[in-house]
Amino acid sequence: GAGVSQTPSNKVTEKGKYVELRCDPISGHTALYWYRQSLGQGPEFLIYFQGTGAADDSGLPNDRFFAVRPEGSVSTLKIQRTERGDSAVYLCASSAEREQFFGPGTRLTVL
Amino acid sequence: AQSVTQLDSQVPVFEEAPVELRCNYSSSVSVYLFWYVQYPNQGLQLLLKYLSGSTLVKGINGFEAEFNKSQTSFHLRKPSVHISDTAEYFCALSGAGSYQLTFGKGTKLSVIP
Numbered sequence: 001g002a003g004v005s006q007t008p009s010n011k012v013t014e015k016g017k018y019v020e021l022r023c024d025p026i027s028g029h030t031a032l033y034w035y036r037q038s039l040g041q042g043p044e045f046l047i048y049f050q051g052t053g054a055a056d057d058s059g060l061p062n063d064r065f066f067a068v069r070p071e072g073s074v075s076t077l078k079i080q081r082t083e084r085g086d087s088a089v090y091l092c093a094s095s096a097e098r099e100q101f102f103g104p105g106t107r108l109t110v111l
Numbered sequence: 112a113q114s115v116t117q118l119d120s121q122v123p124v125f126e127e128a129p130v131e132l133r134c135n136y137s138s139s140v141s142v143y144l145f146w147y148v149q150y151p152n153q154g155l156q157l158l159l160k161y162l163s164g165s166t167l168v169k170g171i172n173g174f175e176a177e178f179n180k181s182q183t184s185f186h187l188r189k190p191s192v193h194i195s196d197t198a199e200y201f202c203a204l205s206g207a208g209s210y211q212l213t214f215g216k217g218t219k220l221s222v223i224p
Contacts, residue, residue: 042214102155
């Protein structure tokens with residue numbers, strides 16, 4: 001079946017702009033995760049959804065970052081007033097149990 | 112707090128030679144352990160996982176890992192590597208009662224012809 005998909009694959013924006021990153025999880029997976037991977041680092045946890053609600057958002061770096069999953073399927077990660085330090089690959093994963101399946105990521109570049 | 116340490120940032124190895132990628136972890140609760148592989152410009156793919164039971168786990172592409180609770184390690188091994196194994200490998204854990212993964216910084220495996 002189809003895996004986790006993320007759009008766009010690349011996003012270039014200017015400092016101060018607003019961006020939205022989309023994640024389509026594997027059908028039937030109730031859990032959805034967002035991670036951020038900076039150059040030369042492992043992925044870092046941002047937020048975890050169980051169904052429609054954010055079960056754990058302790059990894060969001062500040063209040064410029066927000067994520068939603070209104071119908072318990074597709075999720076959108078929203079970043080306001082982007083900064084150059086937000087440049088990274090944003091990864092989405094979904095799971096039915098312990099094993100997480102990752103999407104290809106969105107590479108965000110803030111100029 | 113939980114952490115994962117991958118001591119080797121880069122590991123070069125000749126084709127058909129064995130390889131071990133080291134992973135140590137720290138956690139105050141019981142853990143579930145994973146190894147993921149990331150090929151250039153691709154997403155993360157699960158190689159293998161330890162959830163419970165036998166401490167020796169086998170994964171895809173001939174890789175295996177052994178969970179050692181006393182040494183808090185989960186090293187990845189392959190007896191004979193191929194050029195196609197060139198990639199970055201990440202060790203990760205999730206703790207009992209939580210679901211998010213904590214990753215190490217990764218080890219870049221380069222297989223030399």
